[in-house]
Amino acid sequence: MTLSNRYTVACLALLVGLLFSSCEATNSDSYANDPYGIKEAEELGGEGQPDRLVQCSKDEQCPEYAEALFWVAVDILSDASTETIEVEGIDFGLTKGMSIEEMAEKIVLQLDSSFDNSPLDFSKDKTGFNRGFVMLLKAHNAKSVYAANELGKLYMEQEGIKDLDIAQMYFESAIKRGDFLGAYNLARLIRIRKPNDNRSILKYLKMATKTGDERIEIAYNLGLEAFGTEAEKQTAALYFKENTIVANYITENFKSDFSLQQQE
Numbered sequence: 001m002t003l004s005n006r007y008t009v010a011c012l013a014l015l016v017g018l019l020f021s022s023c024e025a026t027n028s029d030s031y032a033n034d035p036y037g038i039k040e041a042e043e044l045g046g047e048g049q050p051d052r053l054v055q056c057s058k059d060e061q062c063p064e065y066a067e068a069l070f071w072v073a074v075d076i077l078s079d080a081s082t083e084t085i086e087v088e089g090i091d092f093g094l095t096k097g098m099s100i101e102e103m104a105e106k107i108v109l110q111l112d113s114s115f116d117n118s119p120l121d122f123s124k125d126k127t128g129f130n131r132g133f134v135m136l137l138k139a140h141n142a143k144s145v146y147a148a149n150e151l152g153k154l155y156m157e158q159e160g161i162k163d164l165d166i167a168q169m170y171f172e173s174a175i176k177r178g179d180f181l182g183a184y185n186l187a188r189l190i191r192i193r194k195p196n197d198n199r200s201i202l203k204y205l206k207m208a209t210k211t212g213d214e215r216i217e218i219a220y221n222l223g224l225e226a227f228g229t230e231a232e233k234q235t236a237a238l239y240f241k242e243n244t245i246v247a248n249y250i251t252e253n254f255k256s257d258f259s260l261q262q263q264e
Contacts (some may be wrong), residue, residue, distance in 0.1 A: 036064040041071035049075050057135075066142035073135035074150065080128030140173075148174035149182040156189055164189060175207070184208035184216060187223070191258050198227035201258075215250050218243075222254045 034040055037053030049071055056068035133154070140147035152170030155163050168189055174182025187204035190197055205223040208216050224236035240246060255261050 036062060036068060038064050038067050038071070041068075045074075060142075066139055066144040067146070069135055069139035069142060070144040070147045070150075073132045073139055073147070076128055076132030076135060080132055140170075143177075145177050145179050146174075148177060149179050149185060152182065152185055152189075156185065156192075164193060180208050180210040181216075183210075184219065188257050195259075201227050202232070215247075218246055218250050219254050222251060223258075226258065226260055 035052070036056040037050035040050050041053050053064075053068050054072060056062035056064050057072045059065060062068060136147050136151055136154075140151055148170045152167045152174060155161060155167035155170060168186065171182040171186040171189065174180075175186070183204045187201045187208065190200045190204065194200070202220075202223055205220045209220050221236045221239040224232040225240075228236065
């Protein structure tokens with residue numbers, strides 16, 4: 001994974017915290033509500049993990065062992081595919097009089113030039129990739145809800161281990177475990193294998209909406225627009241008319257995921 005805006009926000013939060021340490025909030029509530037750091041890991045999304053989560057990933061008796069393994073694996077795989085960026089010593093020019101928005105703008109401008117936006121390349125750290133991959137497999141075997149979908153994506157996309165049969169197996173496993181992002185990626189896989197099987201593509205895109213994620217709802221309607229009957233295209237048109245604020249990046253990601261750019 002390349003560094004994302006999520007990383008920028010994390011940097012901002014850290015820097016603001018260092019600048020304005022007068023805030024006296026404690027971690028006691030978050031520890032009580034999230035003793036193993038799983039919720040915190042989900043918020044971080046694989047960009048560094050809390051110590052308590054790492055400890056849980058080493059203890060098979062930990063109640064959240066499987067998901068802790070998963071998030072540590074995601075973190076390792078993220079590190080294995082990114083260049084290290086040194087932000088120490090950069091003068092962001094932040095002052096106490098600035099608003100949060102002004103600080104964010106200054107930090108983003110400074111860091112954007114350092115981001116590596118090239119495609120994923122796990123060969124930068126083969127050892128790190130292997131370690132993260134093994135942990136992801138262990139997380140799946142320990143019944144992690146999310147590991148199957150991530151394994152499926154690796155087997156679908158990653159040169160060197162690409163195997164669409166194995167990818168399909170993992171996506172189907174993800175669906176059985178209740179991770180309906182597996183259905184979204186299964187729709188992508190069908191598009192690769194049987195590009196004209198529109199009914200199956202739409203079937204799994206619709207199943208993916210069980211995630212309750214608005215982005216997947218948008219993707220489903222983009223699917224109706226791209227692969228549907230005339231009636232389904234009209235349904236999509238009505239959806240987009242009623243939901244006029246649709247993030248462009250979702251459309252672009254969908255087109256990329258389903259190889260639709262060349263059809264424009």
